Structure formats: C-alpha cells, structure tokens
Amino acid sequence: xxxxxxxxxxxxxxxxxxxxxxxxxxxxxxxxxxxxxxxxxxxxxxxxxxxxxxxxxxxxxxxxxxxxxxxxxxxxxxxxxxxxxxxxxxxxxxxxxxxxxxxxxxxxxxxxxxxxxxxxxxxxxxxxxxxxxxxxxxxxxxxxxxxxxxxxxxxxxxxxxxxxxxxxxxxxxxxxxxxxxxxxxxxxxxxxxxxxxxxxxxxxxxxxxxxxxxxxxxxxxxxxxxxxxxxxxxxxxxxxxxxxxxxxxxxxxxxxxxxxxxxxxxxxxxxxxxxxxxxxxxxxxxxxxxxxxxxxxxxxxxxxxxxxxxxxxxxxxxxxxxxxxxxxxxxxxxxxxxxxxxxxxxxxxxxxxxxxxxxxxxxxxxxxxxxxxxxxxxxxxxxxxxxxxxxxxxxxxxxxxxxxxxxxxxxxxxxxxxxxxxxxxxxxxxxxxxxxxxxxxxxxxxxxxxxxxxxxxxxxxxxxxxxxxxxxxxxxxxxxxxxxxxxxxxxxxxxxxxxxxxxxxxxxxxxxxxxxxxxxxxxxxxxxxxxxxxxxxxxxxxxxxxxxxxxxxxxxxxxxxxxxxxxxxxxxxxxxxxxxxxxxxxxx
Amino acid sequence: xxxxxxxxxxxxxxxxxxxxxxxxxxxxxxxxxxxxxxxxxxxxxxxxxxxxxxxxxxxxxxxxxxxxxxxxxxxxxxxxxxxxxxxxxxxxxxxxxxxxxxxxxxxxxxxxxxxxxxxxxxxxxxxxxxxxxxxxxxxxxxxxxxxxxxxxxxxxxxxxxxxxxxxxxxxxxxxxxxxxxxxxxxxxxxxxxxxxxxxxxxxxxxxxxxxxxxxxxxxxxxxxxxxxxxxxxxxxxxxxxxxxxxxxxxxxxxxxxxxxxxxx
Numbered sequence: 035x036x037x038x039x040x041x042x043x044x045x046x047x048x049x050x051x052x053x054x055x056x057x058x059x060x061x062x063x064x065x066x067x068x069x070x071x072x073x074x075x076x077x078x079x080x081x082x083x084x085x086x087x088x089x090x091x092x093x094x095x096x097x098x099x100x101x102x103x104x105x106x107x108x109x110x111x112x113x114x115x116x117x118x119x120x121x122x123x124x125x126x127x128x129x130x131x132x133x134x135x136x137x138x139x140x141x142x143x144x145x146x147x148x149x150x151x152x153x154x155x156x157x158x159x160x161x162x163x164x165x166x167x168x169x170x171x172x173x174x175x176x177x178x179x180x181x182x183x184x185x186x187x188x189x190x191x192x193x194x195x196x197x198x199x200x201x202x203x204x205x206x207x208x209x210x211x212x213x214x215x216x217x218x219x220x221x222x223x224x225x226x227x228x229x230x231x232x233x234x235x236x237x238x239x240x241x242x243x244x245x246x247x248x249x250x251x252x253x254x255x256x257x258x259x260x261x262x263x264x265x266x267x268x269x270x271x272x273x274x275x276x277x278x279x280x281x282x283x284x285x286x287x288x289x290x291x292x293x294x295x296x297x298x299x300x301x302x303x304x305x306x307x308x309x310x311x312x313x314x315x316x317x318x319x320x321x322x323x324x325x326x327x328x329x330x331x332x333x334x335x336x337x338x339x340x341x342x343x344x345x346x347x348x349x350x351x352x353x354x355x356x357x358x359x360x361x362x363x364x365x366x367x368x369x370x371x372x373x374x375x376x377x378x379x380x381x382x383x384x385x386x387x388x389x390x391x392x393x394x395x396x397x398x399x400x401x402x403x404x405x406x407x408x409x410x411x412x413x414x415x416x417x418x419x420x421x422x423x424x425x426x427x428x429x430x431x432x433x434x435x436x437x438x439x440x441x442x443x444x445x446x447x448x449x450x451x452x453x454x455x456x457x458x459x460x461x462x463x464x465x466x467x468x469x470x471x472x473x474x475x476x477x478x479x480x481x482x483x484x485x486x487x488x489x490x491x492x493x494x495x496x497x498x499x500x501x502x503x504x505x506x507x508x509x510x511x512x513x514x515x516x517x518x519x520x521x522x523x524x525x526x527x528x529x530x531x532x533x534x535x536x537x538x539x540x541x542x543x544x545x546x547x548x549x550x551x552x553x554x555x556x557x558x559x560x561x562x563x564x565x566x567x568x569x570x571x572x573x574x575x576x577x578x579x580x581x582x583x584x585x586x587x588x589x590x591x592x593x594x595x596x597x598x599x600x601x602x603x604x605x606x607x608x609x610x611x612x613x614x615x616x617x618x619x620x621x622x
Numbered sequence: 623x624x625x626x627x628x629x630x631x632x633x634x635x636x637x638x639x640x641x642x643x644x645x646x647x648x649x650x651x652x653x654x655x656x657x658x659x660x661x662x663x664x665x666x667x668x669x670x671x672x673x674x675x676x677x678x679x680x681x682x683x684x685x686x687x688x689x690x691x692x693x694x695x696x697x698x699x700x701x702x703x704x705x706x707x708x709x710x711x712x713x714x715x716x717x718x719x720x721x722x723x724x725x726x727x728x729x730x731x732x733x734x735x736x737x738x739x740x741x742x743x744x745x746x747x748x749x750x751x752x753x754x755x756x757x758x759x760x761x762x763x764x765x766x767x768x769x770x771x772x773x774x775x776x777x778x779x780x781x782x783x784x785x786x787x788x789x790x791x792x793x794x795x796x797x798x799x800x801x802x803x804x805x806x807x808x809x810x811x812x813x814x815x816x817x818x819x820x821x822x823x824x825x826x827x828x829x830x831x832x833x834x835x836x837x838x839x840x841x842x843x844x845x846x847x848x849x850x851x852x853x854x855x856x857x858x859x860x861x862x863x864x865x866x867x868x869x870x871x872x873x874x875x876x877x878x879x880x881x882x883x884x885x886x
Contacts, residue, residue, distance in 0.1 A: 112856070186850070290767045292809075343698075384719045
C-alpha cells in the first residue's frame, strides 16, 4: 500500500501556514494578459511556444523539400538552407521544448499538483513569461534583419558563427540570436527559481517529497539542472557577443579568412564547445526528465495501476540529473579535444543508460498486469516508449566513443537526436495536452481527431527517422545543403531522402488537425467534469473546473497518501485521490 | 488488439528493415575494422533489447487491455525483479563499453613508425603537406600565411624546407604504411572525413589535432568536410589516392618542395 512504501512519512504536520493574499485580477488585461496566476502563465507559455514551434515546423518542411528534391526549389540556396536548419534546431530545443515543459506544464501543474494556491513569487512569474516573449520577438526579428538569421547551425560554433562565410555572421543574425538566448535565460531563471522554491516551500500539508507525483519530480529536477546549466550558455553567448562586437578573442585564435589576416589572436574555439555542451547535454535531460515524469503519470492513470517502483523512479530521475553534468564531452569525441577524455566520457555516458533503462522497465512493469485504457493520452505514452527506447539505444552507439567516430556528424546523429529528444518528448507533450486539456478548459478534446493525429504523427515520425539512421551508416554527412555526387552514396539513398521528405510533409500537416482540435473542442468538446480520467492527483480534485484563481476552495487539500493508489484491493473505486483520508481511520 | 499488432510490426519490421536495407557502410579501406566489429556488437545488443522491450510492450497491450471486469494488480515494488533487471542492463552496457574502450585505446595510441603528414582546411578547400627526405614536417604559423606561403610554413625552420606542399591535387599515400594525420585549419572548424577510413577528427584553427590509420587497399577515396564551415561546406571535397609504394614514389618526385615554391 501507499503507507508500506513510505512508512516514515505518514504523519501530517498540524501547524497551518498562514495564507498569503493573492493578487486578484481587476480587469480583462490583468486576468488574461498580465496575469499573475500560474495557470494563465502556463497557458500563455504553451501557446507562445506552440506558435513559435509552428515556425520551426515550416522551416523543417523547407529543409526537407531541399533534401528530398535538391535543385528543385531555387529560393532554398545554401545560405537559406543553413538559416533554416539553424533556426529550426534552436527553436525546437530552447524556445519550444524547454519553454513548453518548464514554463507551460511547470507553471500549470506545480501549484495544482502540490496543493498550493499559486507560485510563491507570482509577479516574478509573470515577468518570466514576458521576458520569454521578448526573447521570442528578438529571435523572430532576426528573420527580418539585414542578412537574415544566423546560419551557424544551432550549436553556433565559433569561429564560423561570427565570420562572413556564414549567413548572419557579419550581419545582425548572430547578434540577435545571442541576445535572444541571453534574454531567454534571464526569463527562464526568474521562472525556474520560482518553480524550485514553490516545490520546496509551498507543498500542502501531507505532501511529502516522496508523495509528489513523478511529473513534479521530473519538472523539479529539470529546473534545478537548468538553473545550473543555462549560465554556461549565458556566459558563452556574452563572450561571443564581445568577440563579435568589441573584437575580444575569447573564442578566436589568429586566423586567415579568405586570404585576410584577422585581428583576433589567442582565443580557443573549443572553449565555446565545452561551455555550449556543459549546457547542451543537461539540456537534453531538461527536456527528457519532465517527459519522463509526465509519461509516468499518464501510464499509471490510464493503465489504472500504481506506478511500479516509485522510489526507484525518483532516484533514477535524480541520478540521471546528476550524471548528466559529467557526460557533456561525448558531443566532442571528434572535436579535437584531448582524446584521452574519451575514456572518461564514454564510461559516464554508458553508465547513464542504467538509470534510464530502469525507468523504461518500470513503465513496462506498470503496464504489465494493468487495466490498459487505450485512449489518446495512453496511445501517445506508448508512442513515447517506442521512440524513446529506439532513440536511447542508438545513443549507445554514439556514446561509445570509438563507435561514434565513423557516425559522428552523419545523418545517424540527426536521426538519433530527433528520435530521442524530438519525437519522444513531443509524444509526451501531446499526451499531456490530451490529458490535461479537460482540466484547463473543462472540455474533452475530440477523440477521433486525436487518434488520427496520433497514428499519423507516430507512424510517420518513425518512418522518417528510423531509415534515416541508415543514411548515416552509409556515411552521408549531416548539414549538407546537397550531398551531390559521391561514390559511396547510391541512387537509392536519394530515393530514401525523397520518401522521408514526403512523409515529413504529411506528418507536419497532421499537426494542423491537432490545432484545429484544440480550437474546435474549446466550444464544442464534450463537457469533462472535474475528473474525467479518474485520476488521483490533486489537480483533479479542485472544487471548480477549470480551477479558479487560488486553485482550491477556502481550505487547501490535505494529502493522506501517495499519488498512485490505483486499483487498491478492497477499495470501492479503482482510484483513491491523494486527499482522501484512510477509511479505516489508521493514522494516515 | 490492433494497437498491439502495430507495435509488434514495428519491432519486427525494424529488424527486417535492418537486414534487407540496401544502405550499409562502404567497404573499409583502413585498419579500423575493429570499429566495425564494435558497431556490429552494439547492433546485436541494442537490437535484442529493442525487440524485447517493444515485443513485451505489445504483449502487455494485448493481454492487459481494458475489458469489462479487468482489474489492475496492485504491487508498488518488487525489489528482486528491479535488482535483476538492473544487473542485466549493467552487463549489457559493460559488454559494449569494454570492447569500445579497448579499441579506443588503439585509436589514441599512434604507432611509433607512423609517418606524419598534414591536412590543412580552409573555406572551402583542402591542402596537404608531406615530409621531405628528413621525414619531418617543419613548424608553421597561421600568421605567416601569404600568397607565396599558403600553409604558413616557417621559412626559418630547416625541417620545413623539403616539405612537399600539395594544393589542387589529391592526397597521395602509400598503401600499408601507418600515417599520423596532423590536422590544421586556418579559418574555421573543418573535419577531414573519408568514409572508407572510418576515422575522422575536427581541425581547429589555433591547434593541431590528429588521428592515425593505415590504408589497407589502393584506390581513390573521396574526402568530405564533416564539420559545418559556412555556406560552402558541402562543396568542400577532396580525394585521397592510396597507391603502391612505387606509384607513390613516382608521384612524389613530381611534387614541389616548400623551398622550391618559395624560390619562385
């Protein structure tokens, strides 16, 4: 039972924290625009992220058109192509995935799931969102700046990022990109501190750390990681800005560009790579851990079964979070760093596979002997497991230093990271939206549209990225505007590229159905009621749906059990909400 | 039911695709067949894991799908099962890591008799430098680069005078002799990438990086750039001709040394 899992944590403290008066909205503007309600901020974050994500989607279409049908589209010349891939990557990783998981799901769910009235610093929380909006606007502005956005690749490696051979390098592109990143990090830090303090300080009575839903564990750990990792990117961005604007040489050695000696000297390009990946690798888990947490809750709820091995799941999240700070240089095996680093980083990288595998086993063992309802959130959870396992296993190729040597910088890498940190987390985002939309709006999303959306997206994404690994195995390098003629690339590889492009267009189009569903169901969706899935966690136990400002009624809920009392033997229903006292009157 | 079937098709279809796919690595032309072996081991282990996981998933979805009267089993933990699975995973990981690190130690240990040669990258072309009769490359500095000295060789270093500078031509190598490839870039990052050799390494302006290999068969192999270096990146092509010793020497006689170039 729940108690058996946490024998030490059964007592509920009796002291009652004093309620803090919330800033209630006085007008339409303070209710929907400059709102200090974490739920509104969460929705704002999500909609902005989805909006900029649509730009990234269109960019991916354009790059796939070029790769599938080279020479057909004149406007996709090499500079444009490099601008497309750069902006696509940067938007997806930072402005969509990070913002949506932490700013979107984090804001909406943390106070609700923990039984808090709101975030502890609501005003800072609002500022966080508006600084994020500013970062997005600066990013978008680079499309309209002279020279267009940067085309340096999302990794922005110097020296090329700030030289004239790269689009935007000597124009506005790179400057706006770096400024936008700096703004994003400032905005995120305001939100992130808020999430951490809220989790540590604002949990309701009885909500011990080891009773928190795994969603919160995932978001919490990811936020702590982001607060430690983003500063590395921030200083990297500032230093590169100084190199570009003031002529410092942090990352710039003596070099000759197109026959001209430049005035730089003494800097280290590889220093930037270390800073970038010290952020960049934890970033993978900043996206993955919230997905791990959310998918755990989706699986438990829709399989009507307790999450298997909850404590192991929590420790696996924490272990992955800690280990992810000592693996960054596995992105740099062929970067020219000291090759002896390879021994250390290959070992740490493969060790991280163990806690990750434990999580996969526990998801499977949660489904095992469950009562699996194959509704849309569950389908997306299954899609996540397949794509995540696939992408995780190919990570074992790239993490094992010597196997990485032939594969690095090929399409294998592109296929791997899209599967593991593109498709898999997006499966969870969709699953999460289908799951929580009824709480956010009071109405269900249309199930038929949801199923079509799922199957096209899941099967399509698998058809895109699974065969792509084999292009990399063949030796096709990534970041090629046009592979052109090469003896080792057979004609069939071009056919495969065309196939992938066609599927990509279809999968992209299927996302429009999802957007339509979001809008259509807002008015026409079936009424959801407070707890349509029969879920145990606190957000489903609110007196109003959608929850009002302050989330709960006059009294905050008191938590008596862990989040996974599904199908408890002898219970009247197949779920017991966290705030339901034990009927036997045992000290809960 | 249908869902379980589709999951099963994905698991088995991926394996079938792997065996039937016409896309596989190019025949190797260097000593790094150990890398290919490690890759094959990794394919086997990860392939088995993938089919096992997705297969089990499919079975669970089929066996435990919701039907009237279906009730989930309540079991928060099973320490023995979790321990057992953790141990099996650790074993699988060790089985991939051990050969991987073993081969890596060979990869980073350059044989003593390897000939040092140099590849220089710039936007967007390759140049090469081979040691002359003294068997050594002279020192160089990017700041010495000029029209008459495209690679920035140090004119005061006697070891560099007999170095052979190759521009606008393939790199020529004798078959069967280990080479340590020193890598330099004069402007941005590049990466000298010949798929048939398996080995590759970035070149960084301001540093000299390296890798080593032994060409094991003759022929011409295409060289590409594998590190994004600006808009001309895909056009940055070169070639490596692996020749018999006699052919190589004949070619070498026709090349100009740095001293000859500088004297012009």
